Amino acid sequence: MENGSSLDASGGPEHSVSLLNCIDLSSPDIHNSVSLLKQACLDSGFFYVINHGISQEFMDEVFNQSKRFFDLPVSEKMKLLRNKKHRGYTPVFDEHLDPANQIHGDFKEGYYIGVEVPENDPDWHKPFYGPNVWPTAVYCNGTCFMNFINLFELLSVSKIFCLDGGKLWRNITARHYAEEIDGRVLLVTHEVAKAVARIVALALNLEIDYFDRQEMLGKPIATLRLLHYEGRISDPVKGIFGAGAHSDFGFITLLATDDNYGLQICKDKDAKPQQWEFVAPLKGAFIVNLADMLERWSNCTFRSTLHRVLGNGQERYSIAYFVDPSHDCLVECLPTCQSQENPPK
Numbered sequence: 001m002e003n004g005s006s007l008d009a010s011g012g013p014e015h016s017v018s019l020l021n022c023i024d025l026s027s028p029d030i031h032n033s034v035s036l037l038k039q040a041c042l043d044s045g046f047f048y049v050i051n052h053g054i055s056q057e058f059m060d061e062v063f064n065q066s067k068r069f070f071d072l073p074v075s076e077k078m079k080l081l082r083n084k085k086h087r088g089y090t091p092v093f094d095e096h097l098d099p100a101n102q103i104h105g106d107f108k109e110g111y112y113i114g115v116e117v118p119e120n121d122p123d124w125h126k127p128f129y130g131p132n133v134w135p136t137a138v139y140c141n142g143t144c145f146m147n148f149i150n151l152f153e154l155l156s157v158s159k160i161f162c163l164d165g166g167k168l169w170r171n172i173t174a175r176h177y178a179e180e181i182d183g184r185v186l187l188v189t190h191e192v193a194k195a196v197a198r199i200v201a202l203a204l205n206l207e208i209d210y211f212d213r214q215e216m217l218g219k220p221i222a223t224l225r226l227l228h229y230e231g232r233i234s235d236p237v238k239g240i241f242g243a244g245a246h247s248d249f250g251f252i253t254l255l256a257t258d259d260n261y262g263l264q265i266c267k268d269k270d271a272k273p274q275q276w277e278f279v280a281p282l283k284g285a286f287i288v289n290l291a292d293m294l295e296r297w298s299n300c301t302f303r304s305t306l307h308r309v310l311g312n313g314q315e316r317y318s319i320a321y322f323v324d325p326s327h328d329c330l331v332e333c334l335p336t337c338q339s340q341e342n343p344p345k
């Protein structure tokens with residue numbers, strides 16, 4: 001059996017757990033944060049982010065609502081089936097991340113929410129922008145799911161606005177993380193992503209606001225995905241996974257998880273046998289991973305690492321926030337990542 005591939009009966013890891021660096025976003029010691037982040041980006045491309053400003057109560061509420069959504073009958077969820085703009089529900093087995101090593105698709109269901117722009121916005125026709133799909137009032141076993149809908153509405157449409165070039169740009173991606181603090185409306189998750197991106201910029205010897213520009217994370221393609229893993233047991237030898245091995249393809253991903261182990265990383269995809277290490281859940285933290293675009297941008301110095309999810313028989317919930325730059329962003333080798341000896345790959 002490959003290393004690090006099973007969970008013990010208590011759901012804890014039987015094998016190695018990766019010791020990831022932890023970036024404290026509230027720390028005044030930016031040099032230390034940059035150094036920790038850089039080390040993580042060179043080593044595994046995975047790290048934790050803590051003290052990011054989003055309260056635990058809020059995160060708990062988001063997970064509650066996610067659970068309520070996935071508890072709906074499949075027939076109701078299927079009414080929200082993912083559309084061509086990649087919005088909505090994806091059933092179990094829909095995604096097949098590692099066909100070479102999986103006998104069937106992932107044991108997970110998901111729900112995609114993305115950036116929404118008004119129909120008269122010139123960007124409306126672009127992929128990954130456009131209307132989301134939302135559940136309507138649903139009665140199930142006598143329970144009305146109106147509250148669920150109200151919460152979505154409360155957290156989102158009515159509250160989350162972002163001024164973009166003078167136009168009102170409704171950013172739905174931050175719905176589930178939105179909070180009002182001191183009367184200010186914050187696009188909280190995206191703010192966390194931008195805070196991380198500033199430290200990434202410093203770690204790459206760029207100006208701190210390099211990724212803040214409009215054509216980069218100023219008007220991002222960003223997708224929030226609720227995920228629910230069925231309580232099945234994975235078997236890597238038989239090719240059964242919660243989520244097959246993959247790397248994310250964008251800029252960075254912020255991941256919130258419940259308390260269950262499941263996520264694994266493989267730092268060297270070419271090793272034989274591959275070594276898989278668990279990433280321990282960390283209450284209140286985001287697990288951040290770099291994705292393929294940033295690996296390329298950094299001339300392959302920063303790592304976009306292979307990861308997967310194993311089921312241990314317990315249900316597991318996670319929420320991923322995938323952050324990509326704007327459609328207008330030209331991704332080419334960063335000026336600080338190339339030299340005569342190290343030309344763009």
Ligand SMILES: O=C(O)CCC(=O)C(=O)O
Nearest residue numbers: 227248263307309318320
């Ligand atoms: O659920 C997880 O822990 C990981 C999810 C993931 O890697 C993905 O959706 O890209």
Ligand SMILES: [Fe+2]
Nearest residue numbers: 246247248307
């Ligand atoms: Fe992923």
